[in-house]
Amino acid sequence: xxxxxxxxxxEPLSAVVVADAQVRCHEFTTRTRQVSLRNTGTNTLWLSxxxxxxxxxACGTSWDDRVSVExxxxxxQVGKTRFVVIGxxxxxxxxxxxxxxxxD
Amino acid sequence: xxxxxxxxTTDNLVFAWVQPAPPDAPMKExxxxxxxxxxxxxxxxxxxxxxxxxxxAYHDAQPFTRFYGTCACDQPLEVTISFSNGDVxxxxxxxxxxxxxxxxxxxxxxxxxxxxxxxxxxGKFFVTIFxxxxxxxxxxxxxxxxxxxxxxxxxxxx
Numbered sequence: 001x002x003x004x005x006x007x008x009x010x011e012p013l014s015a016v017v018v019a020d021a022q023v024r025c026h027e028f029t030t031r032t033r034q035v036s037l038r039n040t041g042t043n044t045l046w047l048s049x050x051x052x053x054x055x056x057x058a059c060g061t062s063w064d065d066r067v068s069v070e071x072x073x074x075x076x077q078v079g080k081t082r083f084v085v086i087g088x089x090x091x092x093x094x095x096x097x098x099x100x101x102x103x104d
Numbered sequence: 105x106x107x108x109x110x111x112x113t114t115d116n117l118v119f120a121w122v123q124p125a126p127p128d129a130p131m132k133e134x135x136x137x138x139x140x141x142x143x144x145x146x147x148x149x150x151x152x153x154x155x156x157x158x159x160x161a162y163h164d165a166q167p168f169t170r171f172y173g174t175c176a177c178d179q180p181l182e183v184t185i186s187f188s189n190g191d192v193x194x195x196x197x198x199x200x201x202x203x204x205x206x207x208x209x210x211x212x213x214x215x216x217x218x219x220x221x222x223x224x225x226x227g228k229f230f231v232t233i234f235x236x237x238x239x240x241x242x243x244x245x246x247x248x249x250x251x252x253x254x255x256x257x258x259x260x261x262x
Contacts, residue, residue, distance in 0.1 A: 016137070016140065018140075018141075020201075021200055021201050040113075040114050040115050040140070041115050042113070042115055042116060042117070042118055042163070042164075042167060042259060043163075043164050043167065044164065044166065044167060058167055059113060059115075059167040059261070060113035060114070060116075060167070060261050077164070077198075077199065077200065078162075078163070078164050078199060078200060078201050078204055078237075079163060079164060079201065082115060082140050082141075
């Protein structure tokens, strides 16, 4: 199978987001295969992928995992915090009908 | 979930009162938004503090191990930094923005008596944390309203 990109490559889907006490949703433009984020603000960030199970990311820390999601939910307990989120788009394997480029 | 990485804060300004308030200058095109928001969102100054009056602000203290900062003013100030260890308010409601001001801030960590004539010895502070939530009060103990004020509180994670 011919791949034009390294097997660990992917389109980055990055955004700077501000969280406050209201639960909000960040939607990726496509499904991810990995999400990394860094809480660059001064308050603890709370995250969820299903709006049921929540976990926290302390200010100044980062979090990443190989998760395949289309959205994530976020909020703070008090105040605001800013975070940078980078999703890596899930790469679809090339279709078997796609011809490999000819080699010289 | 994996462990998070050791904290390294880039954004550690907890409070700032800056009078006169700097205007929001346009960002340079093609450069990152280093501040992340207009400066007017960070600056808590709204109007000169009259004699005997104060401004106050609250923040989660948990992310930090120490707080430090400076102040400068044309009037003498009394800057009080105190902490609360309440996780809920008197009604048992977990602390949110709407009730953080109603907690009991029993732990007074510092009362800084700022004297404009003694900027060096009285214009700075450094305190450890004594509780879960932080309260900072800046009181004008002079005879006139403030015409110049620069008070900053920053948090350190180390």
